[in-house]
Amino acid sequence: MPIKIPKAQKKKEKKVSSRKKFLFSSPRGMHDLFKKDFEYRDKIEQATKKVASFYGFDRIETPILEDAKIFERGTGLSSEVVSKQMFYAKSRGSEGRLALRPEMTPGVLRAYIQKGLQQVLVPGKFFYISPLFRYERPQAGRFRQFWQLGFEVIQSPQAIYDAQIIIATYKICQELHIKNPIIKINSIGGRLSRNGYIKKLKDYYRGKTTKMCKDCQKRYKDNPLRMLDCKNERCQVFKDEAPQAIDALVGEDRNHFKQVLEYLDEVEIPYLIDHALVRGLDYYTRTVFEIFSENYDAALGGGGRYDYLSETLGGPKMAGVGSAMGIERIIDILKEQEKPRKTSQKRQGIFLVQMGQEAKKRSLRILELLYEARIPIKESFTKDSMKAQLKAADKEGSRFALILGQREVFEDTILLRDMKTGNQEVVACEKLVSEVKKRLKKK
């Protein structure tokens, strides 16, 4: 015999289940993107495509997952991006260890070599707009999934490409009207200069490390360059007196940096030489730079030369230079700079209002008509009443509503309503496209 549940208990259960909390949320530091988010993203994408197309960069996208070794060897085990922030992915197969890409350069270089482009595309110039993953402590401008736009020039030992990468990065800021961008630049030298410089640094820091942070004590052994950009309070006092990388540049390294600066002077790109700028990734050689904007503390982007990366990955000798900018940080700046737009000020677009089953059916045909004419139109098929649909049209900021009821279906007409004035006129369906076009053209 079925057990009877008392009415009161049934009611209580229903209440509990409707109050039940949804169990899932996006992973920490990772965000869903909705309509509004794409307004800025689309702008940034357009600016990137414009700059890339002018300077001859082709778009590239690589898999989000790569062999983890490409980052361990390339980006480097002593970089925080690899040692502390990499997400590993476990597969069921025998592919070995995979990682969610924490940066793009090694993957782009891998793709270029794998496709055999080093024979046919010299230099290889690429741009990307891609998501990346780093296990960082989420905070303003720092997420675990974030997007970068970036440029790479592969097989490009000439200093003019360092300048072109910096110019393209700077141009993104100009295209987006970001106020007063400035480049901070340094040269950490190639192999020859670097060994001498590291020796000088070690001599300088010897005996001081006990007064420095734990990370710097480790860096002293693994990567003394990074002691220069340590943010810990305890380590700041030692920075001023530290030997500067550009004083240790010898031969071609010295000449290369001089040329880069001359090229930047030629196009009047504002820059500051920053002796503490070394960047976090192991593969950088010679030029390193970051780009900043007024009233925003963190770097918008950065980049540099990676002349030995290909060899480190077991590829041929192939110099390269690239840059990347954080899209979320650019959006922060654009939001700050732009005043919120008032949708009520400028109405645009059209909205379809339908009442009754026949009108709903006919509205599909109207949508097709407008699709053919490439006139975008919005609708709200979840609503049935005219009042609710006109309210939705108003909320969307639509300029016109097309209203379709039983009578209009029968007469093969449609009502065209000006959402600002409320004026309505009857239009024959066969003339709909031309009438709508005519009205949308009017200011």
Ligand code: AMP
């Ligand atoms: P990097 O690849 O570390 O040189 O970073 C280049 C740019 O990407 C930075 O200047 C930031 O604008 C952006 N970026 C790096 N890491 C993050 C992150 N965790 N969250 C958001 N943006 C980031």
